Amino acid sequence: xxxxxxxxxxxxxxxxxxxxxxxxxxxxxxxxxxxxxxxxxxxxxxxxxxxxxxxxxxxxxxxxxxxxxxxxxxxxxxxxxxxxxxxxxxxxxxxxxxxxxxxxxxxxxxxxxxxxxxxxxxxxxxxxxxxxxxxxxxxxxxxxxxxxxxxxxxxxxxxxxxxxxxxxxxxxxxxxxxxxxxxxxxxxxxxxxxxxxxxxxxxxxxxxxxxxxxxxxxxxxxxxxxxxxxxxxxxxxxxxxxxxxxxxxxxxxxxxxxxxxxxxxxxxxxxxxxxxxxxxxxxxxxxxxxxxxxxxxxxxxxxxxxxxxxxxxxxxxxxxxxxxxxxxxxxxxxxxxxxxxxxxxxxxxxxxxxxxxxxxxxxxxx
Ligand code: NAD
Ligand code: DAU
Numbered sequence: 001x002x003x004x005x006x007x008x009x010x011x012x013x014x015x016x017x018x019x020x021x022x023x024x025x026x027x028x029x030x031x032x033x034x035x036x037x038x039x040x041x042x043x044x045x046x047x048x049x050x051x052x053x054x055x056x057x058x059x060x061x062x063x064x065x066x067x068x069x070x071x072x073x074x075x076x077x078x079x080x081x082x083x084x085x086x087x088x089x090x091x092x093x094x095x096x097x098x099x100x101x102x103x104x105x106x107x108x109x110x111x112x113x114x115x116x117x118x119x120x121x122x123x124x125x126x127x128x129x130x131x132x133x134x135x136x137x138x139x140x141x142x143x144x145x146x147x148x149x150x151x152x153x154x155x156x157x158x159x160x161x162x163x164x165x166x167x168x169x170x171x172x173x174x175x176x177x178x179x180x181x182x183x184x185x186x187x188x189x190x191x192x193x194x195x196x197x198x199x200x201x202x203x204x205x206x207x208x209x210x211x212x213x214x215x216x217x218x219x220x221x222x223x224x225x226x227x228x229x230x231x232x233x234x235x236x237x238x239x240x241x242x243x244x245x246x247x248x249x250x251x252x253x254x255x256x257x258x259x260x261x262x263x264x265x266x267x268x269x270x271x272x273x274x275x276x277x278x279x280x281x282x283x284x285x286x287x288x289x290x291x292x293x294x295x296x297x298x299x300x301x302x303x304x305x306x307x308x309x310x311x312x313x314x315x316x317x318x319x320x321x322x323x324x325x326x327x328x329x330x331x332x333x334x335x336x337x338x339x340x341x342x343x344x345x346x347x348x349x350x351x352x353x354x355x356x357x358x359x360x361x362x363x364x365x366x
Contacts, residue, residue: 009080221247246308
């Protein structure tokens with residue numbers, strides 16, 4: 001079946017990887033991206049992809065309605081969100097505006113344009129494992145029926161949006177699916193998140209700020225696996241259902257950071273040109289990247305452990321992650337080394353000023 005698909009937040013990290021995946025695997029479909037190009041959105045993420053970018057706000061109901069009717073859109077894949085936990089702690093309002101009000105605006109328009117006009121449709125909502133709260137070391141992994149217990153303003157806003165999506169199915173009959181996934185990593189990951197921030201800090205010889213004791217556990221999911229999982233839910237998921245998507249790679253932060261430091265040392269040892277490109281990196285002088293590890297004040301309310309049980313998606317959709325963390329991380333580091341122009345474009349903007357103002361104590365950047 002050919003689709004006309006609207007990808008909200010498609011100029012962000014996961015959204016742009018999803019557009020690339022969908023365009024490559026469903027070339028007959030028409031892809032429209034709706035993105036406000038906030039600090040996290042980047043036109044360059046869509047370079048070379050067969051998709052049209054409309055710059056606008058998901059809260060703009062008139063704009064969304066005209067996109068749906070003018071382009072015959074039958075599928076919404078909803079990524080647009082404020083996505084960084086630390087920012088939600090510093091200023092929750094934008095998270096309520098985009099994640100809650102914005103999602104509700106999309107649902108209202110979808111109901112008017114699709115249900116009332118009796119058009120076949122699918123609204124897929126992209127959510128997070130953080131809505132389930134935090135796990136103890138021996139607790140079973142999150143399942144789709146794990147009760148919601150969000151702990152940060154970010155996860156509370158995502159939980160609210162999940163509930164609205166569910167309610168629009170239950171009350172009005174909107175054809176919806178939701179996926180809740182674990183920590184993504186891969187190309188185009190914005191350098192405020194752990195992995196890209198630490199890669200770029202290490203290349204500049206800056207401290208690697210480890211929150212608390214560094215023993216928080218995350219389940220790392222390569223973004224390509226996530227995109228394949230979402231595509232499977234859109235095409236084969238049952239209306240009204242939620243599906244957990246994980247990477248099967250539960251690791252404490254310190255293990256991720258040690259992997260990163262060792263891979264950085266190896267990259268510099270193997271490729272002498274890196275030493276001249278990044279002379280401030282310890283590895284440029286044969287010193288261990290791990291010397292940059294710095295323990296800093298913990299994130300307030302920091303969730304200790306996330307883990308995803310994705311057996312439902314495996315059984316119903318044939319989903320399985322294909323990347324191990326080792327191979328996925330190696331490819332990701334190689335991407336950041338080969339795409340310096342991409343992250344320089346971000347660092348040369350106002351982003352670093354914001355980090356300096358808000359994270360002086362965590363030495364996130366200098
Ligand atoms: P991101 O911050 O990289 O991108 C968000 C995108 O949304 C940006 O392009 C931004 O410009 C756009 N946007 C923000 N407000 C908007 C608005 N009002 N109207 C239109 N566009 C707007 O986020 P990401 O990491 O790619 O996450 C995408 C989705 O996946 C989010 O819903 C997030 O909650 C969810 N998620 C992310 C992860 C992860 O590890 N990154 C894990 C689980 C779930
Ligand atoms: O679990 C899914 C979630 O993963 C998504 O819903 C969020 O959108 C996404 O940002 C991510 O949230 P986290 O808070 O887990 O990701 P982050 O990269 O911010 O942090 C990962 C871990 O590393 C976390 O335990 C906090 C820690 N950390 C993070 C940063 C930025 C540090 O120790 N130091 C840092 O500087």
